[in-house]
Structures are given as structure tokens and as C-alpha cells.
Amino acid sequence: MPARTPPAPKTSVAVTTTTKAATINDIARLAGVSKKTVSRIINHSPLVRPDTRDKVEALMREVGYVPDPMARGLAFRKSFLIGMVYDNPTAQFIVNMQYGALDAIRNSGFELVVHPCDSRSPNYIDGVRRFVQQQKLHGVMLVPRVSEDQALADMLAEVGCRYTRIAAVALDEPARMVVTHDRDGAAEAADYLQTLGHRDIALIAGPGGYRSALERTAGFVEALAQRGIELPKSRIIEAGYTFESGVAAAEKLLAGKRRPTAIFCGNDEMAAGVYRVALRAGINIPRQLSVIGYDDSPLASRLWPPLTSVRRGTRDTGRIAAAMLLQDSAEAASALSLHSVHPHLVVRDSCQPPG
Incomplete structure (x- = not known):
């Protein structure tokens, strides 16, 4: 009786993509579906059969495929990037604001990009304009103190970029404001x-x-x-x-x-x-x-x-400001009440009656 030929060892599809990052074309070829189907799955379209969605998503996890926000923006004629513009000397404040923004956009398909600037520079608004246009941003969070600059807000409106402003008092329409009531x-x-x-x-x-x-x-x-x-x-x-x-x-x-x-x-x-x-x-x-x-x-x-x-609820403030940018444009425009984060005193051990 002739010897049986041993089966070929199983090879993970990830091996085919070890030399470079997998692309949407790779996913479509390996899954045996069209590029359009993969794109629909990435963007959570209901026009895909559940078994096909499960197969493609499993393949994307196996090869470590991560959609490119810029490529998605080109395909759908909109950006999947949220910008945060700030000029603030307090590092922890900025970190907490970023954490809040990331809380809001998690699992949304959007990514956060930051742009530190010097608002005392005479051409800083031009710098923000270049940042917005080069990144093709979906929207921008303006953090104090740049949020207090009306000329900056006017520029964003002029170039058609959505924005939210975080400030101690209301400086703009309710759909664009998060008030912190300092x-x-x-x-x-x-x-x-x-x-x-x-x-x-x-x-x-x-x-x-x-x-x-x-x-x-x-x-x-x-x-x-x-x-x-x-x-x-x-x-x-x-x-x-x-x-x-x-x-x-x-x-x-x-x-x-x-x-x-x-x-x-x-x-x-x-x-x-x-x-x-x-x-x-x-x-x-x-x-x-x-x-x-x-x-x-x-x-x-x-x-x-x-x-x-x-x-002052910095993380909550960042979360609300970013979430406002993810709203449907018509829904955001219809907002009548201001978004607010109210401060409160946290009493610890650094005060007592005068001696």
C-alpha cells in the first residue's frame, strides 16, 4: 500500500501580508468579495449579508487591517478626522481634553489630530487654516484660549469647517458652544x-x-x-x-x-x-x-x-465638544440650548479657619 502524502501545513492568510500593511484590495481578494463590499462593511452599511460581514471582519482582525481615515474620506467625499486646536500652557488640561475627545469618537471610525499653536503669533490663524485644509477635517474643537478668538471662528466658518468652542461664557450659537461657567x-x-x-x-x-x-x-x-x-x-x-x-x-x-x-x-x-x-x-x-x-x-x-x-470637568468638556461634531449637521443646527459643564468645589485638606 503506497504511503499517504502528509497534508500541507495550514498557512494563515496573514503570512501573505507580512511584508507590508494589508490594504482594502488585499482584504477583498482574500475574502473573495468586491472592494465595494469591504468598504460597506468598514462603514457599517446594512446592505451586506451577516455571514459575509462576519467572514470579512474576521479576516481584517487576522491580518491586522486598520482602515485609513484619509482614504475613507476620499472615498466618501468627507473626512474622518476631528481636529483639536489649542494654545494652553497647562499640559494636564490638554491631556484631559484629549481623553474626553477620544471617549467621544471611540468606535465611531473617526480619529483625533491635534494642532498646538501660539495665538500671539501674527500668522497663527493662517497656520490653522492650512491645518484644516491639508487634513480635510470633518470638524475642529477649539480649546481655550483660541476658542475665545472670534477671528479664528470666522475663518473656520469662511472655509466651511464645522467647529465647537469651549469657553467660560457663551460666545457663539448654541450648536457651537460648550460653556464651562468659570x-x-x-x-x-x-x-x-x-x-x-x-x-x-x-x-x-x-x-x-x-x-x-x-x-x-x-x-x-x-x-x-x-x-x-x-x-x-x-x-x-x-x-x-x-x-x-x-x-x-x-x-x-x-x-x-x-x-x-x-x-x-x-x-x-x-x-x-x-x-x-x-x-x-x-x-x-x-x-x-x-x-x-x-x-x-x-x-x-x-x-x-x-x-x-x-x-471643572475637563474630560467631560472634551467629550461633549467632540460628540457635537459627530452629530448630523441638521440636528446640530437645530440645537436651541447651550451645552454646559458646571464646576463645583472639591474640599480636601488645604483650608481651615484662620488661626
Whole structure:
């Protein structure tokens, strides 16, 4: 009896694509279907039989095929890219905003691309225009402070690019706005310090060119005034939303004999600067000095003592702004109410009644 020929070893189809990334043409050839069928499956069309969809999707997973957003945009005459434009000195704020945007677009087929810029540069709007047109963006998230620039918003409208603006107050139509109500958050911080019994209070404000800084300053000062506490100009120092600027401002406030008993800072980075100066000067937080920040970033719970801070919901804000861009154009245009993220104070261990 002649010996049986052993069966040929099974070969994964992925072997055929190890030399280069698989393309949509490879998937169609290996699955024995048309390129149009593969495209329909990628874009979740109902015009495909379930057994065919299952076979093609299994093959795409096996060979590690990932659709190219730019190629999809060309095929469907629209882009599958969402842009995020920002000019903000606080790295954690930007990271949290990106996390929120990614939450919104997960499993949607869209991808996020970011564009840092310097809004003080005279040609930064031209740079954003090139970014939008070269990437053929579906839409753009505008993050403070560039979101506060009406000329930038006008340019995007001119080139026909959808956008959402994140700002402390409403600056545009409801379909384009996510409002963060910074004035209310700062007022809550003022109420808390007043309730503890503080009357000699100082403020380290953000840069005057930022609407968020103006709103937080106004909210804090007005809330204290309503309770009969005047904040003199000597107790208000403008800083730059950075750790280093917080150190410089705290050195001015804590150098004299008559120190404030409490300091409210426009963000957590500047509050960390106050911690450093207080430690160097032997000033105990909170026994001799109460400190409140704004943002409730991860830094707030890592400082010692943990920092009381106004939570602004940055990740939620990014998620809402990105999700608005994914809405149907007609649905978005019909929006009548503003999208809002309301801040609230998170009390930790950095404040107590004045000694």
C-alpha cells in the first residue's frame, strides 16, 4: 500500500501580508468579495449579508487591517478626522481634553489630530487654516484660549469647517458652544473661604488675555463683595497659569509681615507654586495659610496636604465638544440650548479657619 502524502501545513492568510500593511484590495481578494463590499462593511452599511460581514471582519482582525481615515474620506467625499486646536500652557488640561475627545469618537471610525499653536503669533490663524485644509477635517474643537478668538471662528466658518468652542461664557450659537461657567466655580471658592471665617484673602489670577481668568477673577471678587469683604488691588496678582508664575506671585504675597490668611489661585499649577513658597518660608498649610486651586487636576490630590480645588470637568468638556461634531449637521443646527459643564468645589485638606 503506497504511503499517504502528509497534508500541507495550514498557512494563515496573514503570512501573505507580512511584508507590508494589508490594504482594502488585499482584504477583498482574500475574502473573495468586491472592494465595494469591504468598504460597506468598514462603514457599517446594512446592505451586506451577516455571514459575509462576519467572514470579512474576521479576516481584517487576522491580518491586522486598520482602515485609513484619509482614504475613507476620499472615498466618501468627507473626512474622518476631528481636529483639536489649542494654545494652553497647562499640559494636564490638554491631556484631559484629549481623553474626553477620544471617549467621544471611540468606535465611531473617526480619529483625533491635534494642532498646538501660539495665538500671539501674527500668522497663527493662517497656520490653522492650512491645518484644516491639508487634513480635510470633518470638524475642529477649539480649546481655550483660541476658542475665545472670534477671528479664528470666522475663518473656520469662511472655509466651511464645522467647529465647537469651549469657553467660560457663551460666545457663539448654541450648536457651537460648550460653556464651562468659570465665574460660578470661583464664586463657590469665595463662599467657602468666607464660611471658614477668612477676611484677609488674596487672589492669584490667570493671564488677563484669557476669558477664563477674567471670569474667575470677577466671580471671586463679586462673591466676596456680596458678603462685605473687599479684595484690595494689592491682594490681586496676575500670573500666567504656570507653576513658575505661581511661585513669583506667592513670593510677593507672602513676603510682608501682614500675610493673607487664604489664597485662591486661578489653577492648580499656580497653587502648587504657593505650596513651594510656603514650605520655604516655614508657613504651614492649612494652619497658617489656606489655599484653593482651580481645575481639580490630578496634581490637586498629589500635593500635601491635598489641595481643595474647583473641579471643572475637563474630560467631560472634551467629550461633549467632540460628540457635537459627530452629530448630523441638521440636528446640530437645530440645537436651541447651550451645552454646559458646571464646576463645583472639591474640599480636601488645604483650608481651615484662620488661626
